[in-house]
Amino acid sequence: MCGRFAFYSPHEAVVRLFGLPDVTPAMEARYNIAPTTFIPAVRELPDGTSPDSAATRHLAMLYWGLVPVWAKDKSIGARMINARAETLREKPAFRTAYRKRRALVPADGYYEWMQLGPRDKQPYFLRPASGGPFALAALWEAWRDPVTGEPLESCTLITTAPPKSIAHIHDRMPVIIPASAYGEWLDPRNQDVERLDRLLTADGAGEMVAHRVCRLVSNARNQGPQLIEPAEEPPQSMLLDLAQPRG
Numbered sequence: 001m002c003g004r005f006a007f008y009s010p011h012e013a014v015v016r017l018f019g020l021p022d023v024t025p026a027m028e029a030r031y032n033i034a035p036t037t038f039i040p041a042v043r044e045l046p047d048g049t050s051p052d053s054a055a056t057r058h059l060a061m062l063y064w065g066l067v068p069v070w071a072k073d074k075s076i077g078a079r080m081i082n083a084r085a086e087t088l089r090e091k092p093a094f095r096t097a098y099r100k101r102r103a104l105v106p107a108d109g110y111y112e113w114m115q116l117g118p119r120d121k122q123p124y125f126l127r128p129a130s131g132g133p134f135a136l137a138a139l140w141e142a143w144r145d146p147v148t149g150e151p152l153e154s155c156t157l158i159t160t161a162p163p164k165s166i167a168h169i170h171d172r173m174p175v176i177i178p179a180s181a182y183g184e185w186l187d188p189r190n191q192d193v194e195r196l197d198r199l200l201t202a203d204g205a206g207e208m209v210a211h212r213v214c215r216l217v218s219n220a221r222n223q224g225p226q227l228i229e230p231a232e233e234p235p236q237s238m239l240l241d242l243a244q245p246r247g
Helices: 011-018 074-079 095-100 179-186 193-197 236-242
Strands: 004-007 030-033 038-046 055-064 082-084 102-107 109-117 120-128 134-144 151-160 208-212
Touching: 004 102, 011 102, 038 134, 038 179, 055 074, 055 134, 074 151, 095 102, 095 134, 095 193, 102 151, 102 179, 134 179, 179 193
Parallel strands: 055 151, 082 151
Antiparallel strands: 004 030, 004 109, 038 055, 038 102, 102 134, 109 120, 120 208, 134 151
């Protein structure tokens, strides 16, 4: 799964990478972004003049935890922070959004927790070896509270199986969309799920790197660049043992 990530790149770099308008508001650096908060997401929406009109790309703040249109209240979103790539076409909460409402969430890295023992987990910070900001694949949905009438736009991050190089840390990773496929992924007129499926692998990330970080990141209230700083590594013999297949 992907339950935490960091985003701290300069505003100009993000505008350039995603092809956003210069008037896009600057976003604050956040080093411990957690579910059920509002996160930045890039998406494209038709300009409204016709069904075939060009879409406009912009940045929105979406609630992390997708709330389906049929939900009675938004609490269901806490259980839908991630969507498995393998079942997007089947799950009622995701299948329409997969065809029509896709987004990209800017990130500089994400966290996973390696299981060391029954009650012991070690956090790691992971990112593409190429460095710089990148894009996490997301789906979004518009919902209206049936009681108050208040609207809410929410999202979920898509996960897939990781490459062998980081599979010993966790058995899932967020899908990273390569820059060359941003237009294809965001275009709301593109409903060719066969083509979209090919983007939902670990290939878009390229080579991945990971390092241990301090356990302060486990508390979502903690923030700051110290959270992504490398922590002391365990002995090599322990790492080799943890990397061995279980069962």
